[in-house]
Amino acid sequence: MPDATSETIRAPQNPALDVPRYSHYALVVLTTVNLLNYVDRQVLPSVASYMIKDAHLQLTDAEIGYMESALLLSFTVFAPLFGRLGDRYPRAKIMATAAVIWSFATALTGVADHFAYLPGVNFHIPLVGWGVVMSSVAVTLCLVRALVGIGESAYSTITPSLIADYYPPRRRATALGIFQAAIPLGFSLGFVIGGVLAAYFGWRRAFMVVSVPGLITAFFVWRLREPKRGATDEPEPTASLDEAAGSSIALTAANESSLRAAWNIFRNHDWLLSTAGYTALTFVLGAFATWVALFLERDKGMSESSAPVTLGIIALCAGALGTFGGGWVADRVARGRSSAYFMLCSISTFLSIGPMLIALIAHDARIYLPAIFIAVTLLFVNNAPFHAILLQSVPTRVRAMAVALNIVVIHTFGDAISRTAVGVASDALKAGGLMPLAMIAHMLGIDPTRQHLTTALLIAPVAMLISALLFLWGAKTTKHDAPANIAH
Template structure:
């Protein structure tokens, strides 16, 4: 049953807190491997740069391949149960990574993490959209996606510290435990009627819900604002996927920063810029919604366009004061795009197909984004140098910002 009106706010806030905590440990798990990359290279597994890139790409391939399945289930089945299932799978798979005896076994464990995260990642935005009305979603998704910088930063810090004191295997064991507790909490989440916060009546929801997955895919392909937003997101994800996996390696190998300083230092930057950037981007895009319906795309597009040249400075200038400053400013602007672009995706599609829309978005941004980017950067690095390989990152950011700004300027309505 739906919650009593007096308790609806508390139900929504509780849901936001639990889903945000799950998202936090999702990113701790996903990026803890970045902190132990050099240790894996020198371990008995002898992970090369190309194999390291494949670990990231392999996870994403499975993640995107299973996302449409969970997206379809998320539009028709119990969302809390599906989320709990996903969290349990990726928590167990993470811990299994610590038992790896070869590259193949580590790759298998990391790909299973993708199955679990696909369940959670596709369904959570749909659930949050049914907890909060449209005018609050920029800030709501801002809170939800604060998990990215904090989780990424904690992943680097925890991974680096565990690696330094107990070895790289311990990092996987520690990262997998919290998810099992959060899976139990997810089972108790309220699952409101789809579209309840969008003034869509049950009689209007039912016919569209029965049309099936094929009809939902056709509707998404005809939705030009959705298509442009997702294509821009793919270029953005290409850049961030490469940056997330290689920035610590770049700082250590090319800039000569010590292992502990690189992982913990960059973790601090990610957390600080993420907290400020995501909060600012969510607040600003919600405020500008009164001025333009394209506020989410304007904020994302302009911020990313400015971030592109800063990222270029960050990977080409050897002076520490300059490249650290450029990295900080670029990260701040990139995080400002996170909440708005995800708000744009859920707002531009019908409530009944939101989980499917998020699933298609996940599939697209990964198959065009961070599936190829880690492997491509690793291959270029092995063939030439890491210094040349990372130059592809600012180019992808420029493309992303241009697409989002174009979509906002055209002001296309669904």
């Protein structure tokens, strides 16, 4: 194992080609912890069926959705804080502390209901007719899941900027693709491990077991060397803020305030459109991650133990293929051109709409399981090219903050909404409500009262179409085909 001292990594002689061996070691460590991050996050959906059937908990679909959204909301609230800290202080130390926090909170989820002393929640919004009803147990579990989100927020916000300083622009999409591959891998392993542990040892032990590796690997993150910020980038051209308003160069003021930096990031064309497109995509992925295992069990007739394992295997293969494939194609076809990155995201998202609809409508496992595989593969193709756009649209000194603001937007308006929306819609459809959506389901051959979760998931293809159109808009209008950090 390479010596993990606090020594600063030197920039390679040829930033476009040379990559130090230590960078590869650091990428392995960071990717491993990111995988554990998503394993811990995904255990809840994998054991949701057991928790709903637990007589002590008495949870509803909506309350499962609230628990998932609590994690995402805390994730987004703290992301800007950690983003700014990551731009100013040693990143590895912050990330290691974050891993300890989310691992501890994951273990606590398994016993949190024994400390449910808080009052429940019951309020309704006048005129709208929509309300929030949560038991004391659900409120306590939401708070614990929010603590998981705080830890994950620090890690996910800061890590991409660290990887960007380990790898030069021409290798960056591949490195980010490897790192992002931990998302589908962790997603799938979370389903498999959580489902197996819950089936044999109960849902409580599932949370406790998966928390242990995160505590161990946090030590290796703590020991990572801190690379010099921008060490692998070409020097950025200088320009006044007035001349560069709305572009990535506008963000390079040395002592820029947090508010000014955030404002300039939001004015950045490529950052804004790529974030908007990925927000719609995150809406879909959040709904999928939380509800598809229950969807396979309730509406497709799979067993309680086989549904999460089957989904985990599909996600493992499809997610890895899509993420690695997306990074490989992006590096060889796009070659640093933002328009090509945007177009790759648009095409892959548009092509995933058909398989997603087939998966929802079909009743034969020989049809809907391959359809899920194809849809997931195409959706995860977006990971590497999207993050390449995100990171090369801003200069090195504000990359962590740009990622943090991206996290705030995609989760606040993406999966923080979809995870709860699907659960609430499912309960409403079960009670005979949401007639317009029920009518659409009838037209597609879906029984909305019996297949209420399938009906609620029909919002996913609509969000996918919106995402594809936003990425296409970015491809047609970007002005940064030659990113500022790459020599022309």
